[in-house]
Amino acid sequence: MDNTNPEVLARAGLTHIIEPNDQTGAALVQVTGAIDAYRLIREHTGPAPAREQQQVAELLDAHGASRSALRLDAGLERWRPRAALADPESDLKLMTRLGGGLIAPQDPNWPTGFEALGLAAPLALWYRGDGDLAILRDTSRLVAIVGSRDATEYGRTITAELVHGLRAHGICIVSGGAYGIDAQAHQAALAEDPPTNQSPGQRTTPPTIAVMAGGLNRFYPVGNEDLLKAVHRQGLLIAEVAPGATPSRWRFLQRNRMIAALCATTIVSEARWRSGALSTAHHAAEMGREVGAVPGSVFSANSAGCHRLIREGAATLVTDAAEAIELLNLPVQAPIPAEAVPGTRDSGTTEAEDRRDYDGLPIQDLLLLDALPVRIPRTADQLAIVAGLGMGSILGGLSRLAARSLAERTGNGWIRRFPNGREPQRGAPTPR
Amino acid sequence: MDNTNPEVLARAGLTHIIEPNDQTGAALVQVTGAIDAYRLIREHTGPAPAREQQQVAELLDAHGASRSALRLDAGLERWRPRAALADPESDLKLMTRLGGGLIAPQDPNWPTGFEALGLAAPLALWYRGDGDLAILRDTSRLVAIVGSRDATEYGRTITAELVHGLRAHGICIVSGGAYGIDAQAHQAALAEDPPTNQSPGQRTTPPTIAVMAGGLNRFYPVGNEDLLKAVHRQGLLIAEVAPGATPSRWRFLQRNRMIAALCATTIVSEARWRSGALSTAHHAAEMGREVGAVPGSVFSANSAGCHRLIREGAATLVTDAAEAIELLNLPVQAPIPAEAVPGTRDSGTTEAEDRRDYDGLPIQDLLLLDALPVRIPRTADQLAIVAGLGMGSILGGLSRLAARSLAERTGNGWIRRFPNGREPQRGAPTPR
Numbered sequence: 001m002d003n004t005n006p007e008v009l010a011r012a013g014l015t016h017i018i019e020p021n022d023q024t025g026a027a028l029v030q031v032t033g034a035i036d037a038y039r040l041i042r043e044h045t046g047p048a049p050a051r052e053q054q055q056v057a058e059l060l061d062a063h064g065a066s067r068s069a070l071r072l073d074a075g076l077e078r079w080r081p082r083a084a085l086a087d088p089e090s091d092l093k094l095m096t097r098l099g100g101g102l103i104a105p106q107d108p109n110w111p112t113g114f115e116a117l118g119l120a121a122p123l124a125l126w127y128r129g130d131g132d133l134a135i136l137r138d139t140s141r142l143v144a145i146v147g148s149r150d151a152t153e154y155g156r157t158i159t160a161e162l163v164h165g166l167r168a169h170g171i172c173i174v175s176g177g178a179y180g181i182d183a184q185a186h187q188a189a190l191a192e193d194p195p196t197n198q199s200p201g202q203r204t205t206p207p208t209i210a211v212m213a214g215g216l217n218r219f220y221p222v223g224n225e226d227l228l229k230a231v232h233r234q235g236l237l238i239a240e241v242a243p244g245a246t247p248s249r250w251r252f253l254q255r256n257r258m259i260a261a262l263c264a265t266t267i268v269s270e271a272r273w274r275s276g277a278l279s280t281a282h283h284a285a286e287m288g289r290e291v292g293a294v295p296g297s298v299f300s301a302n303s304a305g306c307h308r309l310i311r312e313g314a315a316t317l318v319t320d321a322a323e324a325i326e327l328l329n330l331p332v333q334a335p336i337p338a339e340a341v342p343g344t345r346d347s348g349t350t351e352a353e354d355r356r357d358y359d360g361l362p363i364q365d366l367l368l369l370d371a372l373p374v375r376i377p378r379t380a381d382q383l384a385i386v387a388g389l390g391m392g393s394i395l396g397g398l399s400r401l402a403a404r405s406l407a408e409r410t411g412n413g414w415i416r417r418f419p420n421g422r423e424p425q426r427g428a429p430t431p432r
Numbered sequence: 433m434d435n436t437n438p439e440v441l442a443r444a445g446l447t448h449i450i451e452p453n454d455q456t457g458a459a460l461v462q463v464t465g466a467i468d469a470y471r472l473i474r475e476h477t478g479p480a481p482a483r484e485q486q487q488v489a490e491l492l493d494a495h496g497a498s499r500s501a502l503r504l505d506a507g508l509e510r511w512r513p514r515a516a517l518a519d520p521e522s523d524l525k526l527m528t529r530l531g532g533g534l535i536a537p538q539d540p541n542w543p544t545g546f547e548a549l550g551l552a553a554p555l556a557l558w559y560r561g562d563g564d565l566a567i568l569r570d571t572s573r574l575v576a577i578v579g580s581r582d583a584t585e586y587g588r589t590i591t592a593e594l595v596h597g598l599r600a601h602g603i604c605i606v607s608g609g610a611y612g613i614d615a616q617a618h619q620a621a622l623a624e625d626p627p628t629n630q631s632p633g634q635r636t637t638p639p640t641i642a643v644m645a646g647g648l649n650r651f652y653p654v655g656n657e658d659l660l661k662a663v664h665r666q667g668l669l670i671a672e673v674a675p676g677a678t679p680s681r682w683r684f685l686q687r688n689r690m691i692a693a694l695c696a697t698t699i700v701s702e703a704r705w706r707s708g709a710l711s712t713a714h715h716a717a718e719m720g721r722e723v724g725a726v727p728g729s730v731f732s733a734n735s736a737g738c739h740r741l742i743r744e745g746a747a748t749l750v751t752d753a754a755e756a757i758e759l760l761n762l763p764v765q766a767p768i769p770a771e772a773v774p775g776t777r778d779s780g781t782t783e784a785e786d787r788r789d790y791d792g793l794p795i796q797d798l799l800l801l802d803a804l805p806v807r808i809p810r811t812a813d814q815l816a817i818v819a820g821l822g823m824g825s826i827l828g829g830l831s832r833l834a835a836r837s838l839a840e841r842t843g844n845g846w847i848r849r850f851p852n853g854r855e856p857q858r859g860a861p862t863p864r
Contacts, residue, residue, distance in 0.1 A: 077822030295727030390509030
């Protein structure tokens, strides 16, 4: 939208003055509109005008958010000290120069997912980067992957696997641009999709979006500067605070609610018992979005947060990309072949195949199978006694087992056979 | 019970003739009683007597178990070949010599948990060992710990931790006597409770019970012989099949249902995607018993079965003994101190304590905290602008933060303070 548009100018100013998730501010904007709200905060002195005071209180009540601290005059007292310092024109000029701008709720690219936030929705969205902004509307193609800052090699590996599988389905990976799991998620998404020489102005669908807690004029944290520059080149950075705003504790916590609201699904790939990633997951669950969490060693403090979410029922246990994609409720995937199922791939024992050979056999045939000798043949009569089966079951069973190459006639008796020449393991003749 | 008791003799004979979970056999015993059922199988020739045929069919129907294969005459055909070989007197003599015997449903020590099995309940229970049989009645003190035969070091470690915590609550550990997790569970339970020099005949509450798939005359599998001998000395071995019965595939599968029925809770500490331990867990879940499963690395095939159970909702995720004990619904434990909570113990960052310092602070104080400088003091006026707060909130907040030693007055300004001299980490001034 046009930087001279009064709505855009007013909202740019408001993002400088009103903290994220200040519902009194959101209520005022809803009551008077952004332009009048901005004017009121800058120009009005003394107690809040009675009509607005009343309407804001009613709106907050309607959202069950009313508390004395949320009264309009308390809000005005909070906002006025900053109002004088707001300079939306120069903020907008700066962000345009940095390859970004402001999205107002009237903008066609305003994130659909923000509707779920009600009065907690951002007043406007600052962005920076070359990615196509249209992705913001497409909640179902946005998946958040978040986790603790002090990621382990385990957490990094599973994060990269999840990103790889999700990118293969054209999913855009959303995270918080922080150290650890966030950085790995962005990194893996960028690696999947090498930068193309696009002509200036030509925007492509971003592989990843970084949702920042501070102003987009700088790349923060410093240790992620190169990574975030790459996100700028190939994707998008977004924030609800004005350029120059520091990434404060409060803004970090509120940033988490934005990530959750933006995405159809949030996956916590590795998180400590107390981690901001858990607040993101809880925000998502409260909004009825899908939440996944990756389990790990019970001795790893870095998986304790994921286990906590699963135990609380706030998250579904997710072990690979296929299970993450299940959460998206995309068109159903082809079933995973048993060979690809964990526990059968690189299987140390023959248990898995072993069991498959016998699946679907009636009880009598299992009993008969157990009665078949490996070397010295037994007659049908002997088998009837050993297996505890009638002659009818014995003869029918022998033909069924022979058909599966599990039994073989030799002379006037029968012996056990093993498909693919597999012999039972020593000391473990049967699966438990 | 007395080995000459006709009920005991009949049931001892029936365990030799009728396979575990042969519901036609259970129905016949219910219709005619064990003594007449045993006589009928041994002495009756030709088609099944009409009245019993009819009553067995009705009983099976009532249990929704009726199928043509379950008709009484089909059963008689199954059982007759073995009936001639049954010798309950010598079986009972043998087991008495081996320090065991038979428990019939009329016995006061008959497992209470078997009621849930209905027609699938064992016809009788063979036992062996010096443990007090009364434990079998006390379902709430019996916990099954099961898993795959090819356990990893991870699985062995968490199994030992679970056993340790459960034994501390006087829980008896039940498992299947197999290799891997089973063996580790028995071993850990025995280690907790060194053998005492008890006078012969004096029975003490067993630390562990091994539920065997084959006859108790031999210790199987051979590799576990020493372990199972120790279980004999300190605990109990039980089986529903007669001495001499081989541990067949079918009997292994049925053994799992007995473990599940015996215990209030079943915990799978490590299991592959397809493992008998999962069938034990599913039996337990179907009976409405508590089921727990321990998560692990998503790259470990040996944890895939546990993850599967949790995803299917068949098991609760369990990471330590405290969470296993929660499943028992015992009198509530004292809450675990945060220091003992995974993710805060051996915590690499100060995030956890960090967060605790700020818990319960109102929003305004968090904003103010973020605005406090670390070195050069700011006045209340400056703080009002930086924090975006009114002067009232600033002054009230500064006193609250000072009370928590989070803020300190210096000259005419204020600076940030860190409890226990903790400084924020470089590049990570705030939790995410």
